[in-house]
Amino acid sequence: MNINFKEELKTTLTNCEDPFRAIKDIQDENGIALTQIRPALPLLDLLEVKRLDFHLAVLDDMKDRLIKRIQELAQRDDKEQLETLLEKSFAVINLTHVTPIVMEIVKHMPKIPDKYVKYIVEHEQIYSRAPIELKRLIWTDNHTLFQKELQPIISQYLVNVEEQLLQCDHNYFLQLPKQRRQTSPTIQSLVHMIGTNIKLYDIVRTSLQKLFQRTKIVHYSSLRLLLLMAFHDLENNSVSKSDSIHIFVWTLDAALKERKLDLKKQREIEQFLDAHARDTDIINKHIPFVLTDPNIVSILAKSCILLLHKQVDDEIPLPRSNKELQFLLKLLNMGLYAWDVLDGAMSFHDAIDSKLLTHYLPFLIRLIVENRLNTDISSSSILKTLLPQTEFVQYMINNRLACQLFLRFIIETYHQKQFWLATQLIPYLNELIEYGSADKVFLHQFVYFVRQSVEQIHYIGILLDKFFVLQAQGHEFILYYGLILLKHILSKTNGTNLVSKYLYQSFKPTRDHSTFIHDKYHQLIRDYEECLRQIQTREQTQQQVSTDKQNSFSIFH
Template sequence: MSADYTPTDLENQGIAGPNKLRELLTTCEDPIDAIKSFQQSNSIQLPTLNPALKLLDLHGVRRFEYHEIVLNEVTERLLIRLRSLGEANDKKSQKLLEQQLEKSFALYRVPQIRPVVLEALKQLPKVPDRYLKVILADPEFYKSCSVKVRQQIWLKNDALFVAAVEPLLDAYVSKKEKMLRNVDCGGMATFFVSETTKARRQWTEIQQLISIVGERESLYDRLLQVMRERFIQSRNVHYCSLRLELIMAAHDLNTDALVKLDPCHDFAWCLDACVRDKHLDAQQAQKLKTILDSNRKGAEQIWGDLSMIAADPHVVHFISSLAVKVLKDSAMNGHLPRDLLQMQLLLRLLSLGATTWAILKEEQVGEPAVDSIILTKFLADFMLLSVEDVCRLELQRAPDEVLDEYSASDFLSGATEALQNFVKSDLCCAWIWLHYSLDMFPGKKRVGDRAGLLRYLSLFANCKDRIGYSDPWLHLTVSKLIQGNPLDSLLANEMTAAALLDDFLLKGIDAQPGVKFHILRLINFLHHSIGETKSRSILELLRPDVLFPDLNDEQRPAFDEYTAVYAKVVQKIEVGRSPDAKIDAT
């Protein structure tokens, strides 16, 4: 706690205070004369002021009120003067600021003087160490100082810097997770389209982090190090999003020192533009390829940051979706995947994002190699399934004579064992498989292909790193279901409902903390398609007391959060039901 202001703070600087007045009154012969003398010697020494004071007396204005108004006015004028000296930024102005600080710093605990001290500290380009030591020893005063002053302390005190940024990092991650667990989030307001790329990096937490590091290169480097360490410990991909958004926020604010310092700026800037425009043109592709090629040798520390940017879920979603489009176009045009230069680049980017944790943990140098078998075997086998999907689609529009010769079931091969192993063992393959599957979900303007979709859904639970159950991919899956054609809902069909609910979601309730929230979200929006009986049975499985059987203090916050959401969903779907069909929401 900061030491409280005492009258001795003034008296130690030769300014008379209450102790001086008390001493005077206890030793004087005539108290009235002593008080008059004290007032005279400590009043504003302006002879021309006396007539004005008498006029104020006639209007009933007390001396205290008058002196308070004068103090406020003088303080405001002094602050304006200090700011102008700071803006001048020359030797003479700096000298004047130092002189002002020298006169007033000892009185920093006096509330009326502190604003002057804080402003003088703020305007000085470099605060002398003797002042920084005093600030550091007074926590309350430290918090009152401007970021520019605290930056100079953080340069010498790493623990305080980490303490300043960690709450913002926690708040950023918490806000991301809250978005993903929002059961009221409709299909159109998905994690990937609810905000623009520019809006995401204008979050308060990101702007405050940029403000904290300012143009101090060492603080920026330290912040990135903290983010890397947190990602290694948690594997939370939101730190990858923050890595991209942080440098782009600095770009938006024209913070040249950080933009020039960060070797990943061009890579982030190019990918950000691609995500924003949902397009990768030839020039951007060449730029990305050049960046990757130019860093193949040396640059020991750059690959960890490049991989974090490539692992941003928005980037992964864009690249995976584009890979699916390229794959489908190739199936229509008869090109082999290994001959497509664009697909080779997309796989390099996906592979970079897929190996982020290993690169950072093992301090790997150089770009992770893309296994050629993915191009020659996985994508080749995958394209066979894609060709079958195209054939079935064409059969829907074919004349009767064609249908007499061919049947849709003729083009419905199961996923080969090799394909299944790729999806289970390689994250790049799992991302492509997942996005291809989601692209087949029925939409408001797209007829569903349930028979073809079932073979893709069968591998959702076994995707590498269980990404089928991980956010934001599960959030994307649920969003696709919600925004689908209500007249052609996958959950209204017995087979697809069983594949999605029984064989996938309900088997993974314990796979990730967010799975139960996404099931509640489905029920919240699609309980009519799922059916009353099925919805009620699922809610019984999801009861808080069932999912938290051995509740302890550590689990209490998660339990309370989930219980509130569960009760909200139950209340919504129970409206209009008979009393004997009610579900206990506790």
């Protein structure tokens, strides 16, 4: 391919004696060398069809044939021919109509010369049009460029999760994990980017762990699990099999699907941990990072609380005698202290605080027993199991495991419709504001189960008075979820009376609150006013019907 570039053309036309003759020679030299086409060219000139347009039309017609021919050469593994084609055609890669053809050659090259790779990377317009196969080869050697591509995708994943946590019509943590990863554009984009390139997968995995260590955002762990299982969904996939904790994550994924970690799966996890007990990378890096996923934390905490209820049913008095409970607690503890383990301040093999088993959990069991035995569920009756409040609260503040178990205990108490016990425990949430009760992950699940379980708005009023009203102005997301509860109350009988109690004072956002909160608040006011209008219309209609009946009665008598 002998191409006359701009400077060569300029030199030729400047120094020639007959420009028209020079132009004709250039056209003859660089035009399509087919005798059948030559006679038609003068006619196209008369029709004012530019030679450029003509050549581009021919090129578009031939593009698919050329690409097919290149694919045939690749199937025959004709490396020499491909190299020759690349060398001759790369000079025109900047031409938009030719770029796909050159990229097709590059895509099938087993090894791309550095000079071509460097040129593509340095020219954004060409790089953006590169096929994914070529980009993977570039990313394998250029980690910085790959990280640049990853950053907006990972950021979008966090945005999507935050948006879902702000929706209480569904519980984000009850969504089936396979459905979540198959419907997530982020996961599908990452799978497409990585393909079967194990090195790129390792870069993503390492990047997510580093991001967690830098920010403590637990959703990076969720993304790591979803990505691994997305590759697992692809049968015989080499990427998932290359991950050292593939079996471990597979078992956890099954537990999420069934919404419980049964004894069989616990044994499988225990066997995996025993088999890799001396592998510090697995035990003190990969496992804690996976266990900090809020979906895993949720299922482990729920399993622990349900085991406490089971202990009461089976009349097993001491948590320290329950090996199944202790194993779940160990996993949960590692998830909650994952950052400390990755930072080297803790180890997976560190024992759980004995006081949790001998003092704290027995308190929770006593609460369960008293709730079952109690017959007076009026709001004036109080717990007989007096908790040493200062010691009890201080222990939860100092122990993330105890705090997480208590938060889950309250969620399960509402879920099981044990409202009397729940109302006794609500005040403790005010003491745990900085330790989880103001977190979106907790509030999302808590408010969901309150809305699903509580039919009497009286109990929601108690919850609002004892927690949401006290914390709404100082914590934006508590205010937000309080507005969600008020919106829920509107649909209940006499709900407008309870809403009016809070709407214009306790839950009115201030200047310091975000536009998002103000929009939600004003929308709730509109819903409230519409509800009042509907009630007023209903009352007027009923009054009119009653009046008509009385008039009819008077006529006949």
